[in-house]
Amino acid sequence: MAGLIESNRNAFKEEAYELLSELEASLLELEEKPDDRELIGRVFRAMHTIKGSGAMFGFDRISRFTHEVETVYDLVRNEKMSVTRELVNLTLAARDIIRSLLDAADEDDATDIKRADEVVAALRRLVGCEEGSQPTCVKTETQAKCTDTPGNPPSSPVTYRIRFRPPFDIFHRGIDPLFLLDELKGLGKCRIVAQTGSVPSINEFDPEGCYTYWDAILTTDRGINAIKDIFIFVEDGALDIVVIDKEGELDDENSYKKLGEILVEQGDISFDELRKTLSEQKKLGELLIEKGLIASDKIEAALLEQQHMREQKELRQKAEAASSIRVASEKLDGLVDLVGELVTVQARLSQYASLRKDSELLLISEVVERLTADLRDRTMNIRMLPIGTTFSKFKRLVRDLSQELGKQIELTTDGAETELDKTVIEKLNDPMVHLIRNSIDHGIETPEERSEKGKPPVGRIHLSASHSGASVLIQIQDDGAGLDREAIRAKAVEKGLIGPESELSEKEIFALILAPGFSTAQKVTNVSGRGVGMDVVKRSIDALRGQIEISSKNGEGTTVTLILPLTLAIIEGLLVRIGKDHFVLPLSVVKECVELTEEDAAEAHGRHIANVRGRIIPYIKLRERFGINGYVPDIEQIVIVEIGDDNIGFVVDAVIGEHQTVIKSLGAFYKHVEGVSGATILGDGTVALILDVSKIAMLAEEEEKTCFRI
Amino acid sequence: MKDFSLEQSGNVAVLAVSGPVTVERACELKEILMKALQGADQVVFDLEGMTEVDLSCLQILCSAHRTATRLNKSITLGNVRPEVFTSALECSGFERHTGCVLDTTKSCLWVKEKEKNVV
Numbered sequence: 001m002a003g004l005i006e007s008n009r010n011a012f013k014e015e016a017y018e019l020l021s022e023l024e025a026s027l028l029e030l031e032e033k034p035d036d037r038e039l040i041g042r043v044f045r046a047m048h049t050i051k052g053s054g055a056m057f058g059f060d061r062i063s064r065f066t067h068e069v070e071t072v073y074d075l076v077r078n079e080k081m082s083v084t085r086e087l088v089n090l091t092l093a094a095r096d097i098i099r100s101l102l103d104a105a106d107e108d109d110a111t112d113i114k115r116a117d118e119v120v121a122a123l124r125r126l127v128g129c130e131e132g133s134q135p136t137c138v139k140t141e142t143q144a145k146c147t148d149t150p151g152n153p154p155s156s157p158v159t160y161r162i163r164f165r166p167p168f169d170i171f172h173r174g175i176d177p178l179f180l181l182d183e184l185k186g187l188g189k190c191r192i193v194a195q196t197g198s199v200p201s202i203n204e205f206d207p208e209g210c211y212t213y214w215d216a217i218l219t220t221d222r223g224i225n226a227i228k229d230i231f232i233f234v235e236d237g238a239l240d241i242v243v244i245d246k247e248g249e250l251d252d253e254n255s256y257k258k259l260g261e262i263l264v265e266q267g268d269i270s271f272d273e274l275r276k277t278l279s280e281q282k283k284l285g286e287l288l289i290e291k292g293l294i295a296s297d298k299i300e301a302a303l304l305e306q307q308h309m310r311e312q313k314e315l316r317q318k319a320e321a322a323s324s325i326r327v328a329s330e331k332l333d334g335l336v337d338l339v340g341e342l343v344t345v346q347a348r349l350s351q352y353a354s355l356r357k358d359s360e361l362l363l364i365s366e367v368v369e370r371l372t373a374d375l376r377d378r379t380m381n382i383r384m385l386p387i388g389t390t391f392s393k394f395k396r397l398v399r400d401l402s403q404e405l406g407k408q409i410e411l412t413t414d415g416a417e418t419e420l421d422k423t424v425i426e427k428l429n430d431p432m433v434h435l436i437r438n439s440i441d442h443g444i445e446t447p448e449e450r451s452e453k454g455k456p457p458v459g460r461i462h463l464s465a466s467h468s469g470a471s472v473l474i475q476i477q478d479d480g481a482g483l484d485r486e487a488i489r490a491k492a493v494e495k496g497l498i499g500p501e502s503e504l505s506e507k508e509i510f511a512l513i514l515a516p517g518f519s520t521a522q523k524v525t526n527v528s529g530r531g532v533g534m535d536v537v538k539r540s541i542d543a544l545r546g547q548i549e550i551s552s553k554n555g556e557g558t559t560v561t562l563i564l565p566l567t568l569a570i571i572e573g574l575l576v577r578i579g580k581d582h583f584v585l586p587l588s589v590v591k592e593c594v595e596l597t598e599e600d601a602a603e604a605h606g607r608h609i610a611n612v613r614g615r616i617i618p619y620i621k622l623r624e625r626f627g628i629n630g631y632v633p634d635i636e637q638i639v640i641v642e643i644g645d646d647n648i649g650f651v652v653d654a655v656i657g658e659h660q661t662v663i664k665s666l667g668a669f670y671k672h673v674e675g676v677s678g679a680t681i682l683g684d685g686t687v688a689l690i691l692d693v694s695k696i697a698m699l700a701e702e703e704e705k706t707c708f709r710i
Numbered sequence: 711m712k713d714f715s716l717e718q719s720g721n722v723a724v725l726a727v728s729g730p731v732t733v734e735r736a737c738e739l740k741e742i743l744m745k746a747l748q749g750a751d752q753v754v755f756d757l758e759g760m761t762e763v764d765l766s767c768l769q770i771l772c773s774a775h776r777t778a779t780r781l782n783k784s785i786t787l788g789n790v791r792p793e794v795f796t797s798a799l800e801c802s803g804f805e806r807h808t809g810c811v812l813d814t815t816k817s818c819l820w821v822k823e824k825e826k827n828v829v
Contacts, residue, residue, distance in 0.1 A: 171733045171766065178765050178802050185801070192803030196810065199769055201777040202744055207736030211769055214803055296810045303807070 012057045013102055014326070019046045020099055025392050027088055027095070028399065034083035043091070044073040050098065061113075062101045068120045069094045072127055087126060092396070094119050157188065157221040159312060161266075161305065163240040164231065165213040175233060177210065183230045188220030191308045193301040215266075215301035217244075217308045244309070259285060262302040269294050329422065332383055339372075339379045340570065340662035346372040347660065348683035376570060376660070384566075385425055387465045387474070388416030393429070394436055398461060401440045408447050408457055409440060414464035420472050424564055427544055428474070431537040435476045435560050436461065438534070443480030443558055453555065455479065467566075471546075471588065474562040483552035485509050491518065507645070510550040514538040545586075545677065547644075573661035573680070575688065576639060576652040579628045582688035584661050584680055585650065589641045589693060593655050596636045610638055610649055619649030620700050622691075625675075643694045650693065661690060675699060714742045723750035728759025733766040743774045747783060756788040763798045772804075775819055787819055 023046040030039045047070040054063035069091060075081040097116050104112065162184070166177050181192055192214055199211040220226065224241060231239050260274045269288070277287050285303065288294045346368055353365035391413045402409040420428075444450075444459035451457055462477040485506065492498045492512045504512075512518060516535040541548050545565050552558040565571065565588070573584035594612055596619070604610070610617045619638050622628075638649035663678045670676070677692040714735075715726045723746045731739060746753045755771065757763075771785075778785045799805045799820065809818025 176733075176764055178798060181803065182801050192801070193806065194768075194803040196769070196772050196804070199772045199776065201780060202740065202747065202770070202773045203777070205740060205770065205773045207740040207766060207770060208733060210765065211773075212765065212802075216803070296813075297806065300806045 009057045012053050012059070015053065016050050016102055019050055020095055021393070022046055023095055024092070024396055027091055028395050030083055031085065031088045040073065040077050040083065044070065044077050047073060062098055065101065065116050065120070066098060068123060072123050075127060081127065090119055090122050090126065157219050159217065159219040159244050159309065160224070160227065161242045161244045162216040162218060162227065163213065164216065165238050166210050166234055167238060168209050170210045170234070171208050180230055181214065184216060184218060184227065187222050187226055188218055189312070190216060190218045191304045192216045193297060193304055195297045195301070197295040197297060217305045219312055259302050259306060262305055263294065263298065266302070268298045335379055336383065339376050342372055343376055343570070343660050343662050344681045344683070348685070351683040380570065383422045384419035385422050386417050386419050387425060390425055390429060390432065391416050391463055394432065394463065397433065397436060398440065401437065405440065406446060407440065407444055407459060409444055409459045409461055412460065412462045414462065415466045418465035418467060418472060420564065421566060424544055427540060431540040432476065434534070434537045439476060439478040439480060439558065443478040445481055472564045472566060474564065475559055477557065477559045479557040482554040482556050482558055483510060484554060488512055510552060514548065571661050571663060573659045573690065574639065575656040575659035577654045577656055578623050578626070578652050579630045581628060582682060582686065583622070583652070584659060584688050584690045585639055585641065585693060587658060589643065591640045591642050591647060594638050594640065596638045596651055598634060612640070617647050617649045619651050620696060621651045623651065625696065641693045643697050648697045663690060714738060716742055716746055718750055721751040722754065723752070724754045724756055726756040726759065730762035731760050731767045732762055732764045736766040736770060739767060739770055743770060747774065747778055747781065751783045753778065753785040754788055755785060757792065757795055758788060758790040760792050760795055763795055765802060768798065768802060768804050771819055779813065779815055779817070784817060786817070
């Protein structure tokens, strides 16, 4: 039992976190469009749900607190209060408190309680002053109770059949029936048919009488009372309401009632008449009209009802089909692991099959290969999430920080629908926060400074995401001051990162800011300048097997591009062999493979340089690097890899080919081994190391430098 | 500009309305429609100038159509239909797929242009 409650509480927490991020987005939008009723409704509903389900699962403090905020939004919703910047600020603060209450749901945190009390007091003050201007406003306590009374409308939609027979003299009472129908339509999805059977010929026609009555089919979640309220000024006999479908009830049946059934149910035709007509095997509706048994408008109403219900059902099914299920991410991880194993075994099967020269086995193995590839893609796809959720979090960050620093900044985003592996997205959050903070703090100037420079006072930060082959590019672009090359250089010399005479390209200079402890900001603000940011960013992106590129123009802004792999679990690799050992290089960086003969090596006089179509390519002998002894083939292979702007060769004995590489981590014991980023299991069960090519290149470069110094 | 005007040439009468056509002017509309139906075999109801319409007008037109059918005459709507009229038709539920029992000539005013098959 306790377990059940616990899992419900967890489900509530998850839901609440989601609602809170929705709430945040709605609030930020509301700040721009304070009159948007839809947005106000969304805010109110989010609060209401958090309050309700919070109370249900014993989160009493959250429920009580949220109640206070909801009360205010109830006033806003009823147009007794308007949305102000102050209100949005307070609500955002309230959102944060609810979040931290959720985080620490089981403990009593005194600071949260104090902050909550402050926000509540501020909200009450806000309501108070609004009330002063509108003496008709009811006290907030009673207001809130209204929304909680048991007669609350049911939340799931119900379909009603309504027959409205207005009295003959309705015009004389000053009521326009069309106006009532229009209101009825406002309640939900509605179809209306006028029944004009009793309209007489024009000689007998009373122009001010009402000869028409109506059949309506309405699907609404507002409850029967809302319908009755509309027709409150016409007497009871005029209205006939029948529930014909509650949410989902009818979905089990194959289709909605037959035309005849509806007509009989309505009392428009007797069952006997129906059966008699049916036996003549013609289209029922036509027959009934031909026979004069029934007026066509009645058929029309029944047909519309049929159609309405069909559409309603379709809609529901569509909604169900599009709906999603919540799965714990561990389960997904488990699935990915299994698929990884499967890919490995499949590789082994393919290898075995090709050796056996058994055409039947080969056929089976090919099918398995195809299915496995599909399965792998689908599984990876499940883990893909649009990056938009991360983007929307930054809206809040930009808003709060720019207010704090007295800057005006507009955040625009692009490519929010770009999908990335869930783990990548999660790990991307911190580095992106750092980069955006940097843009806001160092990049974008104050409005005054901007005006002086002839820029628009409102700065811009643009976030964009896009696919590029097997990678995703994420750009953080600002139109701020840009990077000051000379300052970076001076600082780097001061810190001893570079020699005073060394000549660096623009790219190399910008790359310096990624070094640990590097900050050119003159003073440390609460936002940035402590010099911990950029190297953390670099490390996180490295851990994701990603790259960082920085470009900047002094005075015009900076663009940081993060190049990230789509997924962390499986990569396309190039399988190579040295001696008896196998290694994998990420295929995404491999440019080409060329041969290295002994003569070529001799021509370079012992230096590790190859001439590839006139270009000089330095290479690293992996055999030497990994201390592999044994027979060296006469012709070795150079795998040319692109690292940043440079091409570097890696010399191996043989290139085996493309390989679907399921990445396995090496375990904590091998954490400090440099130049290897993981391992994979090959078809025959042996282990191949996955090479971290940029690291190996860097290490080799450093070694060379030390050699020269000695 | 809130007149009902009736112009007749030969067997065709054109009844043009303008301004609001609501219950306040229902009697007036009935009279002029009766006159039109007496004088001509074919009545065209020109509603281009209509600025407002309510149930009373729709009912009278329905009644006039029934009368015309019985007398082997015809009444049709002009081709220009103001937004107020089409939305009133939709809102009132007058719009339909087939004419009523009395509509023996298949000339019901409320049948949607493109949808003529049912059941």
